[in-house]
Amino acid sequence: MQDSPSLSFGAGKAFTIKSILVPLLRRPRVAQVVKWIVYGSLIINFGIYLYDDWTAFNSSLPADAPLADVLERFTTSADMLAWLGLVFLFELETYVLPDEAFKPWVIRAFLIARVFCYTSILLAAYGYTAETLENYEVTEVPGLTSLCQLADQGRHVQVDSIEYVEITADNCNILASGERFFQIANEVSVIDVPTLAHVQWIGWVDVVNAFVWLIVVALIEIEVWLQTRDRFSGRLMESVRQIKTIGYAVLSMDAIIWATTGYPMYAWDSFLWIFGFWAIELNLAEWELDRVKQLRAAAAAS
Numbered sequence: 001m002q003d004s005p006s007l008s009f010g011a012g013k014a015f016t017i018k019s020i021l022v023p024l025l026r027r028p029r030v031a032q033v034v035k036w037i038v039y040g041s042l043i044i045n046f047g048i049y050l051y052d053d054w055t056a057f058n059s060s061l062p063a064d065a066p067l068a069d070v071l072e073r074f075t076t077s078a079d080m081l082a083w084l085g086l087v088f089l090f091e092l093e094t095y096v097l098p099d100e101a102f103k104p105w106v107i108r109a110f111l112i113a114r115v116f117c118y119t120s121i122l123l124a125a126y127g128y129t130a131e132t133l134e135n136y137e138v139t140e141v142p143g144l145t146s147l148c149q150l151a152d153q154g155r156h157v158q159v160d161s162i163e164y165v166e167i168t169a170d171n172c173n174i175l176a177s178g179e180r181f182f183q184i185a186n187e188v189s190v191i192d193v194p195t196l197a198h199v200q201w202i203g204w205v206d207v208v209n210a211f212v213w214l215i216v217v218a219l220i221e222i223e224v225w226l227q228t229r230d231r232f233s234g235r236l237m238e239s240v241r242q243i244k245t246i247g248y249a250v251l252s253m254d255a256i257i258w259a260t261t262g263y264p265m266y267a268w269d270s271f272l273w274i275f276g277f278w279a280i281e282l283n284l285a286e287w288e289l290d291r292v293k294q295l296r297a298a299a300a301a302s
Contacts, residue, residue, distance in 0.1 A: 016241040017248055021282045025289065035279040039087070042276050045269050046084060050077045052162060059156045059164035060189045069186055072127050072134075079124030079210075086117045086217065087276055093224065094283035121217075125210040132203030138182040141190055145179040148172035156189040160262060161202045164189050202261065209254040209270070216247040216277070223284060230295065232288050244281075248274060 024031040057073040071078075089110060097106075144150070147157055151172045156164040165175055176192035183190055184199075191199065219240045226237055251274055259267035 016245045017278060017281050018241060018285050021278060022285050022289075024282060025286055028286075031282060035282070038272060038275045038279060039091075041272050042080075042084060042087070045272060046077070046080045048265070049080055049269070050074075053077045056162060056164060059166075060158070060187045062186075062188050065186060072131055075124050075127035075131065078120055079127075082117045082120035082124065083213075083273065085113065086121070087280065089113055089117070090220065090224075090280045091283070094280060094287055121214065125207075125214060128203070128206045128210045132200070132207050134185045135196070135200045135203050137185045138191075138196065141181045141183060144181045144190070146172070147176050147181070147190070150190070158184075158187075158189050158191040158195060158199065160195065161199045161206075162263070198261075202258075202263075205254055205257055209251060212247050212250050212254075213273075216244055216251070219244045219247070220277070220280060220284075227284060227287060227291070230291065232292065248278075 053074045053076055057070065061069055061073060093110065147167050148169065150157075150167045151169045153167070155167050157167055157175050158164050159175060165171065167175065177194060178192050180193055181190045182193075182196055184196075223237065223240050223244075226232075226240070231237060251270060255267045255270035255274070258264075258270060
């Protein structure tokens with residue numbers, strides 16, 4: 001791409017994510033390399049979260065746990081798999097496939113895949129909400145005043161929102177504070193008062209993050225719909241882009257919260273997803289640029 005990108009045809013003057021990303025179009029090869037590095041990192045992250053969910057499942061639930069509780073433990077993995085599918089669909093739609101590839105059967109296939117992804121994402125958002133509310137269904141363990149009473153019995157203590165540690169004689173004095181311990185809902189692990197308060201608060205961060213992402217991706221869907229109809233400007237388009245920018249700011253704040261409260265992996269993952277969808281935003285900007293050039297050329301020729 002030889003010319004400097006100019007999206008004044010419908011770009012608007014408000015600060016949006018697009019205004020940050022458009023300069024990358026001057027170096028398309030660099031932009032594509034960065035994009036695929038981010039996509040590869042997201043796939044690796046999915047594997048890590050799947051392992052974490054499996055570990056948490058083995059540590060917190062009994063062997064005869066209800067299926068609903070088991071599925072709830074794998075909420076994060078199911079959520080990430082659906083988001084990966086959605087990113088893949090957006091990448092095909094906004095960059096990989098040419099316009100002529102969108103035959104009726106392709107459009108139907110995209111719709112079916114979208115329904116599957118959004119259903120999984122909505123169920124995951126429900127799962128985060130249910131799990132957060134479940135953190136308030138606590139029962140105090142009678143007679144338990146020290147973790148050493150459970151040492152070397154194969155029991156686990158929850159030390160943050162995702163980690164469970166087996167209680168042994170070597171670590172029972174350092175894993176928890178206070179003399180009151182609780183069990184959450186159907187879990188067999190125990191948790192102390194300060195950790196319980198922390199887990200409850202972090203749960204709401206997860207819920208906010210999940211629903212803000214739903215808003216952001218819904219706005220991307222609207223923007224794609226508008227661009228397929230050559231509507232690159234107007235009040236609706238500008239509102240969509242500005243609200244998305246606010247959404248990305250909220251998601252960044254969630255990532256910062258995780259980074260500063262002992263969840264660097266969550267923070268890293270959150271920023272990766274933000275960058276992953278910024279790659280889709282970059283595709284949208286390039287699509288707009290190319291289409292505007294075509295419209296201008298057609299207008300000049302007429």
